[in-house]
Amino acid sequence: MGTTYQLQIVDMPDALSREEISxxxxxxxxxxxxxxxxxxxADSELSRFNRHPVNQAFSASAEFVAVLTLAQEVAALTxxxxxxxxxxxxxxxxxxxxFQLLAADIPDQQRIDSLMQSVGYGFLEIDAATASVxxxxxxxxxxxxxxxxxxxxxxxxxxxxxxVENYFLGVGGELKIKGHKPGNQSWVPAIETPQDIESQVYExxxxxxxxxxxxxxxxxRNYFEVDGVRYSHEIDPRTGRPVSHNLAxxxxxxASAATADALAxxxxxxxxxxxxxxAERTGQAAYFIFTSDGVGFADYVTDEFSSYLRxx
Numbered sequence: 001m002g003t004t005y006q007l008q009i010v011d012m013p014d015a016l017s018r019e020e021i022s023x024x025x026x027x028x029x030x031x032x033x034x035x036x037x038x039x040x041x042a043d044s045e046l047s048r049f050n051r052h053p054v055n056q057a058f059s060a061s062a063e064f065v066a067v068l069t070l071a072q073e074v075a076a077l078t079x080x081x082x083x084x085x086x087x088x089x090x091x092x093x094x095x096x097x098x099f100q101l102l103a104a105d106i107p108d109q110q111r112i113d114s115l116m117q118s119v120g121y122g123f124l125e126i127d128a129a130t131a132s133v134x135x136x137x138x139x140x141x142x143x144x145x146x147x148x149x150x151x152x153x154x155x156x157x158x159x160x161x162x163x164v165e166n167y168f169l170g171v172g173g174e175l176k177i178k179g180h181k182p183g184n185q186s187w188v189p190a191i192e193t194p195q196d197i198e199s200q201v202y203e204x205x206x207x208x209x210x211x212x213x214x215x216x217x218x219x220x221r222n223y224f225e226v227d228g229v230r231y232s233h234e235i236d237p238r239t240g241r242p243v244s245h246n247l248a249x250x251x252x253x254x255a256s257a258a259t260a261d262a263l264a265x266x267x268x269x270x271x272x273x274x275x276x277x278x279a280e281r282t283g284q285a286a287y288f289i290f291t292s293d294g295v296g297f298a299d300y301v302t303d304e305f306s307s308y309l310r311x312x
Contacts (some may be wrong), residue, residue, distance in 0.1 A: 001033050001148050002040075003172035009159065010166035010182055021162075028158060029151060029171075036063055037147040039087070049133065050087070050140050057132040065131055067143060067150050067258065068124065074146075074262040075121040078278065082266035083237035085123060087140035088115040093242060095233045112240035119237055149215050149261025152176045156213075156257075174257050175214040177207045186311055194218045194248035194289050194297065202289060202297070205308040212308075213257035217264035218249035218289075234268045245271035246291045253285035253305055276300055 007025065012018070034041040041047060045064050052058045060068075071084045092107050092115055123137040148171050155169050156176040166179030168187050177187050186206040193202040219234050234243045250267035252260040263284065267275035272290050279286040285304035292298040301309070 001038070001144075001151065001172065003148070005029065005169075005171040007155070007170070008168040008181070009164055010179065011164055013162045013164060016162060024158065025155065028154060032063065032147070032151045032154060036061060037067070037143045037150075039142055039144075046141060046143060049135075052135065054135050054138050057127070057130070057134050060131055060133050062131065063150070063154075065126060065128060065133065067146060068133060068141075069126055069128065070150075070256075070258055071143070071146055071262060072121055072124065072126065074259070074266060077282070078263075078266040078270065080121060080238055081236070081269040081274075082145060082262050083119065083121045084141045084143055084146070085119050085121055085139040086235055086237040087142035088118060089235045089237065089240050090142050090144075090233075091140070092240075093233075093235060095235070116240045119240070145217075145265035146258050146262045148172050149174045149213070149257035149259070152213065152257035173216045174261050176212075176257050177214065178211045180209055189214055191216070191251055191287060191289070192218075192249070203287070203299070203309070205305075206311040207308070208312045210308075211255075213254050213260045214251065215254075215257055215260035215264045216249060216251040217261075217268045219243065219268065234265070236269050238269075243269055243271065247272040247275065247288060248291055248297065249289040250275060251287040251305075253308060272300070276302075 034044055036045040038044045039046060045061060049058050068084070071082070074082045092111065118137050118139050123135060123139045125134040125136055152169055152171050152174045153176065156178070159167055166181065168181070169176045175189060177189065181187050186208050188204050188206055190201045191203040191205070193200040235241065236243050247268060250264045252264045254260040254263070267279070267286065267288070270278065272288055275288060279302050283304055284302060286302045287305050288300045289297050
């Protein structure tokens with residue numbers, strides 16, 4: 001998935017060795033990555049689906065159906081701000097597996113409009129009963145906004161299944177936290193300052209023993225500049241263009257890391273005003289960092305998130 005993972009386990013199960021657990025984790029993550037959700041692996045399930053003919057049912061794995069079903073739910077919730085059919089636009093702007101965009105090749109509106117004809121979550125039809133997915137147009141699906149979160153959820157399910165009661169699991173910036181760290185102390189995740197410099201802590205919060213998932217998204221790491229204009233990897237599927245607003249980062253706490261991952265991405269597309277309204281309306285724990293007067297940063301925290309900013 002183009003990133004690293006780190007797993008902190010407090011109570012190792014007696015029945016399994018560290019080597020056995022490590023091997024199981026590697027197998028699980030490799031299957032979800034190159035086996036299922038990678039656009040960089042030509043033989044992954046996702047790559048095969050993207051090559052599959054239009055209007056012909058694609059026999060899908062349970063994991064593939066689960067991720068696409070959740071993605072469609074978040075797409076509907078956010079009025080299309082999150083849309084996994086965004087793949088052609090991601091590639092067009094140089095953030096996909098094929099190439100990096102050249103400065104002289106900034107897409108014009110005609111190219112964007114042409115690709116927008118095959119972007120839209122309504123072009124996917126999922127039949128859970130038969131575990132099949134059908135493309136109603138020649139779409140190209142990119143799951144990078146949800147797959148890492150789903151992988152964290154699957155890791156958590158594995159450790160829950162072998163009886164681990166206290167852990168801190170991270171794949172990239174997506175986390176799943178349960179119980180306490182040694183000494184019965186709260187896990188203390190950090191929110192990063194949204195700047196493209198050496199990592200700095202903007203805020204910390206406390207899990208307080210809760211079983212939670214955390215995901216963040218921002219425009220401060222993966223971007224390029226041409227003639228003084230900054231182009232973010234956060235592409236708005238409704239316009240076909242990188243976002244251009246003052247929301248710098250969004251963090252979400254949820255029971256599901258996949259949901260948190262997708263919502264954080266959607267909030268970054270929506271921008272501060274619409275993201276704040278949606279988070280408040282749905283009772284979502286969310287933390288937004290935005291640029292203030294073009295100089296420093298300010299933040300907005302929903303009530304559901306603010307309870308994690310203090311320790312018990």
